[in-house]
Amino acid sequence: MYGKFSLFPEQASSLAPHIDMLYFALVAVSLVFVVVICVLIAVFAFKYRRRPGNEIAQEVHEHHLMEVGWSLIPLFLGLILFAWGAKLFLQIYSQPENPIEIFGVGKQWMWKFQHPDGRREINDLHVPTGRPVKMTLISQDVIHSFYVPAFRVKQDVVPMRYSSTWFEATEEGIYHLFCAEFCGTEHSRMVGRVIVTSPEAYQAWLASPLIEGGSPRDAKMMNAGRGGEAASMAAASDPGAKGRAVMEAQGCVACHQVGNTTLAPALEGIYGTKVELENGKVVTVDDNYIRESILQSTAKIVKGYQPVMPAYQGLVKEEEVKAVIDYIKATSGSKK
Amino acid sequence: MSSDANPYLAHHFDDIVQQHESVSLGMWIFLLTEIMFFGGIFFAYTIYRFLYPDMFHAMSHHLDVTMGTINTGVLLTSSLTMALAVNAAQRGMKKRLVTMLGVTCAAGVIFLVIKYFEYAHKFHVGSVPGRLWTFETEFGNQAQLFYSLYFGATGLHGLHVLIGVVIIGVLTILAWKDKLPQGRAQRVEMVGLYWHFVDLVWIFVFPLFYLIGRT
Amino acid sequence: MSTQAVEPKNYLNAAHTVRSWLFTVDHKRIAILYLVSISFFFFLGGAAAFIFRLDLMTPQGDLLQSDTYNRLFTMHGVIMVFLFLVPSIPATLGNFLVPIMIGARDLAFPKINLMSWYLYMAGGACILWAIVDGGVDTGWTFYTPYSTAFAKSNVAITLVGIFIAGFSSIFTGFNFIVTIHKMRAPGMTWFRLPLFIWAHYATSLIMVLATPVLAVTVFLAALERLFGFGIFDASKGGDPVLFQHLFWFYSHPAVYIMILPSLGVVAELISAFSRKRLFGYRFVAFSSIAIAALGFLVWGHHMFVSTQSPYLGIVFSLISFLVAVPSAIKVFNYTATLYKGSVSLDSPMIYALGFIGLFVIGGLTGIFLATLATDVHLHDTYFVVAHFHYIMVGGALMGYLGGLHFWWPKITGRLYSEFWAKISAGLVFAGFNFTFFPQFIVGYLGNPRRYHFYPPEFQIYHVMSTVGSTILGFGYIIPVIYLLASLKWGKKAPANPWEAKGLEWEIPSPPPTENFTGPVVVTEEAYAYPVRKS
Amino acid sequence: MGLNEQAHGQDHGHSLKAYYLVYLLLMVGLAATVWVAYIDLGWLSTPIAMAIATTKAFFVVMIFMHVKDATPMIWVTIVMGLVGLSLGFIFLFCDYAAR
Numbered sequence A: 001m002y003g004k005f006s007l008f009p010e011q012a013s014s015l016a017p018h019i020d021m022l023y024f025a026l027v028a029v030s031l032v033f034v035v036v037i038c039v040l041i042a043v044f045a046f047k048y049r050r051r052p053g054n055e056i057a058q059e060v061h062e063h064h065l066m067e068v069g070w071s072l073i074p075l076f077l078g079l080i081l082f083a084w085g086a087k088l089f090l091q092i093y094s095q096p097e098n099p100i101e102i103f104g105v106g107k108q109w110m111w112k113f114q115h116p117d118g119r120r121e122i123n124d125l126h127v128p129t130g131r132p133v134k135m136t137l138i139s140q141d142v143i144h145s146f147y148v149p150a151f152r153v154k155q156d157v158v159p160m161r162y163s164s165t166w167f168e169a170t171e172e173g174i175y176h177l178f179c180a181e182f183c184g185t186e187h188s189r190m191v192g193r194v195i196v197t198s199p200e201a202y203q204a205w206l207a208s209p210l211i212e213g214g215s216p217r218d219a220k221m222m223n224a225g226r227g228g229e230a231a232s233m234a235a236a237s238d239p240g241a242k243g244r245a246v247m248e249a250q251g252c253v254a255c256h257q258v259g260n261t262t263l264a265p266a267l268e269g270i271y272g273t274k275v276e277l278e279n280g281k282v283v284t285v286d287d288n289y290i291r292e293s294i295l296q297s298t299a300k301i302v303k304g305y306q307p308v309m310p311a312y313q314g315l316v317k318e319e320e321v322k323a324v325i326d327y328i329k330a331t332s333g334s335k336k
Numbered sequence B: 001m002s003s004d005a006n007p008y009l010a011h012h013f014d015d016i017v018q019q020h021e022s023v024s025l026g027m028w029i030f031l032l033t034e035i036m037f038f039g040g041i042f043f044a045y046t047i048y049r050f051l052y053p054d055m056f057h058a059m060s061h062h063l064d065v066t067m068g069t070i071n072t073g074v075l076l077t078s079s080l081t082m083a084l085a086v087n088a089a090q091r092g093m094k095k096r097l098v099t100m101l102g103v104t105c106a107a108g109v110i111f112l113v114i115k116y117f118e119y120a121h122k123f124h125v126g127s128v129p130g131r132l133w134t135f136e137t138e139f140g141n142q143a144q145l146f147y148s149l150y151f152g153a154t155g156l157h158g159l160h161v162l163i164g165v166v167i168i169g170v171l172t173i174l175a176w177k178d179k180l181p182q183g184r185a186q187r188v189e190m191v192g193l194y195w196h197f198v199d200l201v202w203i204f205v206f207p208l209f210y211l212i213g214r215t
Numbered sequence C: 001m002s003t004q005a006v007e008p009k010n011y012l013n014a015a016h017t018v019r020s021w022l023f024t025v026d027h028k029r030i031a032i033l034y035l036v037s038i039s040f041f042f043f044l045g046g047a048a049a050f051i052f053r054l055d056l057m058t059p060q061g062d063l064l065q066s067d068t069y070n071r072l073f074t075m076h077g078v079i080m081v082f083l084f085l086v087p088s089i090p091a092t093l094g095n096f097l098v099p100i101m102i103g104a105r106d107l108a109f110p111k112i113n114l115m116s117w118y119l120y121m122a123g124g125a126c127i128l129w130a131i132v133d134g135g136v137d138t139g140w141t142f143y144t145p146y147s148t149a150f151a152k153s154n155v156a157i158t159l160v161g162i163f164i165a166g167f168s169s170i171f172t173g174f175n176f177i178v179t180i181h182k183m184r185a186p187g188m189t190w191f192r193l194p195l196f197i198w199a200h201y202a203t204s205l206i207m208v209l210a211t212p213v214l215a216v217t218v219f220l221a222a223l224e225r226l227f228g229f230g231i232f233d234a235s236k237g238g239d240p241v242l243f244q245h246l247f248w249f250y251s252h253p254a255v256y257i258m259i260l261p262s263l264g265v266v267a268e269l270i271s272a273f274s275r276k277r278l279f280g281y282r283f284v285a286f287s288s289i290a291i292a293a294l295g296f297l298v299w300g301h302h303m304f305v306s307t308q309s310p311y312l313g314i315v316f317s318l319i320s321f322l323v324a325v326p327s328a329i330k331v332f333n334y335t336a337t338l339y340k341g342s343v344s345l346d347s348p349m350i351y352a353l354g355f356i357g358l359f360v361i362g363g364l365t366g367i368f369l370a371t372l373a374t375d376v377h378l379h380d381t382y383f384v385v386a387h388f389h390y391i392m393v394g395g396a397l398m399g400y401l402g403g404l405h406f407w408w409p410k411i412t413g414r415l416y417s418e419f420w421a422k423i424s425a426g427l428v429f430a431g432f433n434f435t436f437f438p439q440f441i442v443g444y445l446g447n448p449r450r451y452h453f454y455p456p457e458f459q460i461y462h463v464m465s466t467v468g469s470t471i472l473g474f475g476y477i478i479p480v481i482y483l484l485a486s487l488k489w490g491k492k493a494p495a496n497p498w499e500a501k502g503l504e505w506e507i508p509s510p511p512p513t514e515n516f517t518g519p520v521v522v523t524e525e526a527y528a529y530p531v532r533k534s
Numbered sequence D: 001m002g003l004n005e006q007a008h009g010q011d012h013g014h015s016l017k018a019y020y021l022v023y024l025l026l027m028v029g030l031a032a033t034v035w036v037a038y039i040d041l042g043w044l045s046t047p048i049a050m051a052i053a054t055t056k057a058f059f060v061v062m063i064f065m066h067v068k069d070a071t072p073m074i075w076v077t078i079v080m081g082l083v084g085l086s087l088g089f090i091f092l093f094c095d096y097a098a099r
């Protein structure tokens, strides 16, 4: 666990044993090649060392078959390893079943996480065992990278679109959370802890008062980083309420009126549906589309409307955007 | 090595054919690097146009088609005169060489002057990306992407024109002073290749920036 | 100096003024200019590494501030890649040997060759200036938007330096291509060329095709940094990941710019010290071209977790595996050359054999990274650092040192102390493994790279690494001493001290200014060593 | 010197007419590009514009730049450039299209 000397990192996710297996296979293949080549070099260098009677090399015939043969071996082995790696990779990029969705924002130099019920924490991430956790990640400034070695997952966190990854913790414990992409002065301080507990303990933690689970310093930063009044009004129980509050605070409702689509299209219920755009293309409404519609509102114009919506880039916080998305999702009633 | 006597033969070549072929292959490889150089910008262009087609169409309207068209005509004409200059050099026709080089150089200057007015207009209305940006469109900051690419592409191209103008200017003077005899025709030919390449880039820049979404 | 009088004219004693060096168009002298300058930058970059390695002795990094640490590794990476390893073999050994090996009097464009050195120095000066003026802290990869919008250091001037140095590399490349195509002596057919030439030909192709893309990329990044243009700026709808694409479009092929010449050198060394034609000549020759070509198709393997499309990631991974095949062909043929040879373990050969071992380890760990699922875990950890040091230091640099020792008598006309050469080769080999092997382990444990602070449980590996790098440092300083000493006290080198084959060994050491005194006609295959029937 | 020089210069002597023809074609092409831009061709307009531009480029390269009579090596060089370019376009486009 945390802080022990070891040669291999602990395996704490459902994925870790698979990755390690592949890793050991790679080690084995490499060892074979390294040993064979080094032994051959040593043997040849000794056996055919220059000495009286061996001043001149012996004649050797080249066989093309030999060349083909030793090209095919690495090709063949390589293809196996490639396929193995690609299969696991697709698994990493697949959508997990019924995950807990946690939202994370990376900024110089901290991690902020928000649990589905609105519970937030900084640099600590509580997750339960036995259930997939889907991380939706965004950066507020430069590129960061969400990295938990014990889970063998890493995902870059970029500023212009959501990226996501998932894991299913298997072992309770406390693990390192690193920022793996260089992001400036305190890059190596952009670290945290992943605290894996039993599902019951996780529920208990969710229900506990805010300060607990993080240091007082964290709590202060949390308040500082909070997205204005709108956010603080959010009730923990209703996932859409905070988003609705944001929309009122930001004045979105002036145009996006419930039940009135003359000024602007309805937002309620659109998640997961297909929207036709002014330029004839059809897009599916997902997290990235909604985020882009808010921040770069003119990138994609809905058919039948004018591009009058202001771009909110720099005006709303990532947490608030996420809240609006949650609101739209909640009103769409789908479990996406 | 009968050609040792050739005054234009550099010391390390065996004969003039070898020298000629080396120089022209060298020039082409240089142009190859230029292709990749401009390629980088066109890569970025493709991606952003794919991502933001509407914005590209709308922003293209703010470029001046008249000036762009005139400039294209100017460059195409200069390409012709350059080709004629190369021909004149190869045939040792001094007067014609000087005229053609002079016209080419002048065309380059005209191109730059027109470009200057286009740029000046952009500065005036504030459609220069970055700190000077004050351009109000419904696309907000996103429009800066288009102009960044526009200034990146036309700026680099303009720089190439400028370099070309200087080189051709020098050639004109050399030719005028009888320093470009037939035996040195390859110099003109190589500069010609460069100039045609600059023209080629513009042939693509023009429709891709000025002429999209005009309907 | 009574020897001076009897010494025959050669390129070194042809003239002695500073002017005669700074305005020389002789490819051999330009090679020397490059040799001196890249050595300077190597030690500068090495010194930076040594300082931050000392700092890494403790998890809390007690020696440096984080900002200083970041500046040091950036300076280390930028200098080592752009000012040392990319020009290393091509601009020194290549510059010196390419014309000689093909029987030409000079490169096709001697003045452009000189200009390339000046561009290199100008680029180097910009980068030095950036360092002296406070440094850069973006890493050698300059990822946006950190580099363009957030870094508070000298990014722009460094980018300008790289832009300029890039052109020096382009000019070297295109000079080589034209030279190899057009200036071969009569009888020097393509398949009589030494493999060193093939390797340089492949390298040059990469230089001319890939470097311009780097140039335009850093140009755009500099515009963004200086004037706030918005091509990679997310707040303007730009995509920072596009920068990574364009950067790696150059920088992956660039790693083959670094390794191919070294592979070429090693081919020469193995053949010379086995007194035997290189096994599978044609396969080795074409594998260079294959590596260069495939090298253009794999850049996305640096971006598996960057939000690049996973499907494209799979394509890039597959092609990365294909690159292993031509690399394997080389390694196997080199090894097979020893078989039934007459192997002599002189110091260049020790470097060459060390090269094979370390290159194989470096290459195979590259395979770990090209494997998608493992790269998700290993990306941006010390495992990557270990991978590329194995290839770049254990591989490319070893090959360079081997080549330098091999051709030193030809270049300077002096013999160095074989005893000290063997000692230092041993030190380099031992120190190197000591430094970088632990990094594989700490990398798999999850220590991210570019980390000033790290969790205490990783300390033991970092201490080993620092100790190793001290040994390694000595291994690099000793050659400087005995090589320089050889200039004054070394024995005169005969024309062919190793009894090797190749045009360069048929002319005096050091060679005369125009290399050959009469016309050259080649009648032999490459590596035409005598053989006895077994 | 004379001999080689002459051999080199000869085939260019007759090509003046070709130059003027190409120039005419370029100008027609320019007019066509602008004209086409103002008629509504839907998604086809960019491909058509590019086709015209490519045709123009083709003639500049072949006639003005004398590639028609160039050595194979120069052809190879040009093809290499085109291949290099396409690599960038293809891979980059695939990334953004498949995200």
Ligand code: HEA
Pocket (backbone or CB within 6 Å): A029, A033, A073, A074, A075, A077, A078, C141, C255, C256, C258, C259, C301, C302, C320, C321, C323, C324, C327, C328, C331, C359, C360, C362, C363, C364, C366, C367, C369, C370, C371, C375, C378, C379, C380, C384, C387, C388, C391, C392, C396
């Ligand atoms: C000289 C420099 C050099 C060379 C030659 C290579 C060669 C290779 N590299 Fe490396 N690489 C770097 C320098 C180099 N690399 C650098 C500097 C970085 C980090 C950049 C940064 O982020 O700062 C890097 C990073 C890097 C990454 C990204 C890691 C990450 O950031 O996540 C990857 C991923 O695929 C990779 C793969 C490879 C592969 C597959 C090869 C192949 O070419 C290797 C082929 C050779 C062999 C395979 C060995 C011989 C073959 C055999 C003995 C046969 C047996 C083989 C099989 C069974 C397959 N490299």
Ligand code: HEA
Pocket (backbone or CB within 6 Å): C043, C044, C045, C046, C047, C049, C050, C053, C073, C074, C076, C077, C078, C080, C081, C084, C085, C138, C139, C140, C141, C385, C389, C392, C393, C397, C435, C449, C450, C451, C452, C465, C469, C470, C472, C473, C474, C476, C477
């Ligand atoms: C050719 C390329 C090259 C070479 C030769 C080296 C050589 C070395 N490198 Fe480097 N390295 C890189 C290329 C190279 N490196 C790159 C590209 C990076 C990535 C940077 C980035 O992340 O952006 C990197 C990063 C890197 C890191 C990771 C830093 C981090 O991520 O936090 C480390 C850590 O140990 C390291 C160590 C070393 C060591 C110990 C050497 C040793 O081999 C050095 C030994 C040499 C000496 C010890 C010098 C001896 C001389 C003196 C001490 C005297 C000084 C005298 C004068 C100046 C006159 N390197």
Ligand code: CUA
Pocket (backbone or CB within 6 Å): A106, A107, A108, A109, A143, A144, A145, A179, A180, A181, A182, A183, A184, A187, A188, A190
């Ligand atoms: Cu955030 Cu590194």
Ligand SMILES: [Cu+2]
Pocket (backbone or CB within 6 Å): C251, C252, C255, C298, C299, C301, C302
């Ligand atoms: Cu790579």
